[in-house]
Amino acid sequence: MEWYEVLVQQTINGLTRGSVFALIAMGYTMVYGVIELINFAHGDVFMLGLFIPLTVVTLLGVSTTLVGWQILGVLLPLFLVTMLVTGAINLTIDRVAYRPLRRAPRLAPLITAIGVSFMIENLAMLWKGPAPIPFPDLFPNVDILNAWLGIDTLIYFTTKDLFVVVVTLPLMLALELFVTRTRWGKAMRATAQDRETAAAMGINVERMIMLTFFTGGALAGAAGLIQGMYYNIGQWWMGYQAGLRAFTAAVIGGIGNMPGAALGGLFIGFLSAWSDQYISARWTNALVFAILILFLVFRPQGLLGERPPDRT
Amino acid sequence: MLELRDVHTYYGRIRALRGVSLEVKAGEVVALIGSNGAGKTTTLKTIVGILKPQRGEIQFEGKRIDGVATDRIVRMGIAQAPEGRRIFPRMTVLENLELGAFAREDALGVRADMERVFRLFPRVKERLHQKGGTLSGGEQQMLAIARALMARPQLLLLDEPSMGLSPILVEAIFETIRSIRSQGTTILLVEQNARMALRVANRGYVIQTGRIVLHDTADALLKSDLVRKSYLGEK
Numbered sequence: 001m002e003w004y005e006v007l008v009q010q011t012i013n014g015l016t017r018g019s020v021f022a023l024i025a026m027g028y029t030m031v032y033g034v035i036e037l038i039n040f041a042h043g044d045v046f047m048l049g050l051f052i053p054l055t056v057v058t059l060l061g062v063s064t065t066l067v068g069w070q071i072l073g074v075l076l077p078l079f080l081v082t083m084l085v086t087g088a089i090n091l092t093i094d095r096v097a098y099r100p101l102r103r104a105p106r107l108a109p110l111i112t113a114i115g116v117s118f119m120i121e122n123l124a125m126l127w128k129g130p131a132p133i134p135f136p137d138l139f140p141n142v143d144i145l146n147a148w149l150g151i152d153t154l155i156y157f158t159t160k161d162l163f164v165v166v167v168t169l170p171l172m173l174a175l176e177l178f179v180t181r182t183r184w185g186k187a188m189r190a191t192a193q194d195r196e197t198a199a200a201m202g203i204n205v206e207r208m209i210m211l212t213f214f215t216g217g218a219l220a221g222a223a224g225l226i227q228g229m230y231y232n233i234g235q236w237w238m239g240y241q242a243g244l245r246a247f248t249a250a251v252i253g254g255i256g257n258m259p260g261a262a263l264g265g266l267f268i269g270f271l272s273a274w275s276d277q278y279i280s281a282r283w284t285n286a287l288v289f290a291i292l293i294l295f296l297v298f299r300p301q302g303l304l305g306e307r308p309p310d311r312t
Numbered sequence: 313m314l315e316l317r318d319v320h321t322y323y324g325r326i327r328a329l330r331g332v333s334l335e336v337k338a339g340e341v342v343a344l345i346g347s348n349g350a351g352k353t354t355t356l357k358t359i360v361g362i363l364k365p366q367r368g369e370i371q372f373e374g375k376r377i378d379g380v381a382t383d384r385i386v387r388m389g390i391a392q393a394p395e396g397r398r399i400f401p402r403m404t405v406l407e408n409l410e411l412g413a414f415a416r417e418d419a420l421g422v423r424a425d426m427e428r429v430f431r432l433f434p435r436v437k438e439r440l441h442q443k444g445g446t447l448s449g450g451e452q453q454m455l456a457i458a459r460a461l462m463a464r465p466q467l468l469l470l471d472e473p474s475m476g477l478s479p480i481l482v483e484a485i486f487e488t489i490r491s492i493r494s495q496g497t498t499i500l501l502v503e504q505n506a507r508m509a510l511r512v513a514n515r516g517y518v519i520q521t522g523r524i525v526l527h528d529t530a531d532a533l534l535k536s537d538l539v540r541k542s543y544l545g546e547k
Contacts, residue, residue: 183414190400190411196362197398202386202415202463 001154008155010277011270016161016230018269019168023223024246025253025261026175027090027216033192033256034212036106037098040113043243044120045090045217049224050234051124053082054135063136075138079167082225083218090217091210099206117240125236132235135228139163164226171222172262175215179258188212192256241285245272248292254305263303313338313498314359314390314467319368319378321358328354330522331368336467341489341499343513343530345506345543351522352502353395356469359500360392361385372467387415391465393456395472395502401445405436408444408455412462421464429458432488450481457488467498474505486512506543510534518543 001009024046031039056078057063066074097116101109142159145151179185191198191208199205227242228234249268253260268288275284295302314336321329329351336342346352357363359370361382370378377385391412400408409429413422430437433454439447447455453473460468470489474482486508493499493512503509510516510530518526518539526538533539540546 183410186403186407186411187414189403193400193402194398196382197394197400198411199362199382200360200386200392200394200398201411201459202383203411204381204383 005154006277010273012155012157012161013276014270014273015266016164016269017273018266019164020223020227020230020265021242021246021249021268022262022265023168023171023219023226024242025249025265026172026258027219028243028246029250029253029255029258029261030212030216032250033258034188034209035098035102035109037109037113038247039093039098039216040110040243041093041097041116041120042090042216042220043239043241043246044117044124045086045093045239046220046224046227046242046246047124047234047236047239048089048120049082049086049221050135050228050238051128051224052085052221053078053225054128054133054228054234056081057136057138062138065140066138067140071139079222079225082221086221086224087214087216087218090220091213094209094213099209117243121236121240128234128236130236132233135232135234137229137232139229160230164230167222167226171219175219176258178215184208184211245288248288251292252295252302254302257302257304260302260304267303313373314500315371316355316359317369317371319355319358319370320366321354321363322366323354323363328522329358329365332519332522332524333368334517334524334527336498336500338466338498339496340515341493341501341513343506343509343516344500344502344519345504345509345516345533345539346519347504347543350519352504352519353471354522355519356392356394356471356500356502359385359469360390383415386463389463389466390469391460391463391467392469393453393460393471393473395475397449397452397456399444399447399452399455399459401443403444404441405439405444405447405455406441408459409436409462412459413464415463422462425462425464429461432461432491433458450477450484453477453481453485454488457485457492461492461497465497467500468492470499470501472502472504474503474508482508506539507534510539 024043028039028042031037062074093116097112098109101112139160142148144157144159144162145153145155179189187203188208188211190201191203191205195205245268246265249264250261252267253264272284272288275287279287316332316334319329319332320327332355344352344355354363358365361380365378369376372388372390377388400411409426416422435451436454436458439451444455457470457473473485477485489499489512501509501513510533513530516527516530516533517524526536
């Protein structure tokens with residue numbers, strides 16, 4: 001492999017990884033924007049986004065690669081169900097764990113979030129066991145450049161890579177359009193900017209918080225399903241690491257800022273792919289979190305953010 | 313239209329209102345005047361349900377509204393331009409106005425009211441696509457009032473609309489309050505600037521340390537010793 005082929009290859013890897021981080025980071029940042037809580041359980045909702053559809057396809061007896069109409073016929077409902085369920089789970093987490101603490105000091109919900117995260121992880125371990133579990137290879141994997149376009153290259157860009165981008169981009173765009181163009185989206189942003197005044201506009205603030213948790217959970221669920229279909233493997237603690245990286249992405253992008261979270265997610269994706277290649281996979285986490293610290297020190301408002309994150 | 317009876321409100325552990333009773337009738341402009349910390353803003357926050365009264369009751373159009381959630385009170389027909397304007401800083405002027413009409417379902421009426429506030433505040437229209445946070449203090453105050461009008465409220469609460477504005481702008485804001493009044497909107501106006509407030513009001517209440525100490529017609533208040541000494545700076 002030539003050096004440029006390696007670079008392009010790792011950039012493709014970074015794009016797919018980053019897309020998943022971006023989806024998780026957007027939910028992180030939405031919740032932070034509205035109730036100023038770092039929802040540590042968010043990464044675990046992402047993990048459930050892999051476990052839940054895995055259970056569904058196992059129950060349905062789907063274990064082979066889908067063909068033809070099955071791709072749309074199975075995947076579309078599978079995504080919908082996963083997103084609905086993970087959205088509902090995230091919403092329930094808020095109702096049960098965070099809402100009673102709405103007026104408590106900020107540290108209380110933060111610690112609660114860590115507790116919720118541990119609970120979900122341990123429940124997942126009891127549910128599917130501690131070992132890595134395989135996720136069926138649902139999506140057909142075709143080498144696009146060589147097999148379809150007849151380009152003789154070592155760069156491996158497959159239908160699966162394309163799938164990740166084709167699913168992620170519309171989701172991100174839809175979310176952006178929702179918050180910038182629709183009445184409810186505007187109400188959500190208003191709630192994030194000034195809760196008391198939002199209420200004075202006739203906005204039911206608690207309902208907006210529910211909507212935020214639901215939407216964020218649905219995106220994390222979609223990310224989990226994409227992850228499962230792409231890597232064909234999952235494990236109970238996978239949300240922990242992905243969550244930390246997505247949190248980093250959200251901070252780098254400017255916490256509370258949605259396009260920023262998408263940008264930060266892609267940035268972390270590229271960075272970790274390049275670091276795996278050119279430095280060493282063992283150093284990737286160190287690098288990612290070193291960059292987090294650099295941002296917190298020198299540009300706490302992130303790339304696109306307008307306000308620095310508060311301490312706690 | 314609005315009636316407060318013996319309302320007591322605590323701000324944390326501080327008793328901010330110690331038995332406030334006041335009434336606003338349909339079509340009136342009522343001024344609530346008093347110095348800093350007397351309980352003016354607390355009164356408004358209690359009316360819209362941001363603060364819950366410890367004792368007493370509040371009625372709006374014959375229904376009790378104390379203890380009702382803010383968003384529901386707003387939907388019943390009370391809108392406010394809050395103290396400090398509270399414009400959504402990272403949203404455009406247009407979006408701020410749209411949010412003012414959030415609770416409404418009549419798209420045609422909303423559009424008509426948008427035209428109406430543009431006539432009242434041409435400056436707001438010029439700034440339509442600017443972010444709220446980039447407006448000057450006077451423009452933000454106009455936007456705050458315009459945003460409240462977008463709810464087409466039966467009762468409009470104005471909290472210190474003159475605060476921090478130059479005399480010329482204060483004059484302009486009160487001119488607008490007059491035209492809003494002439495269009496038939498009932499207004500409860502909270503002000504430190506007693507002279508300006510009593511000039512547009514029909515009646516007024518004077519609040520001191522959480523109690524109403526005087527109420528009368530605006531003209532009578534302007535002539536009263538207490539108001540002239542304490543709030544108009546006359547001897």
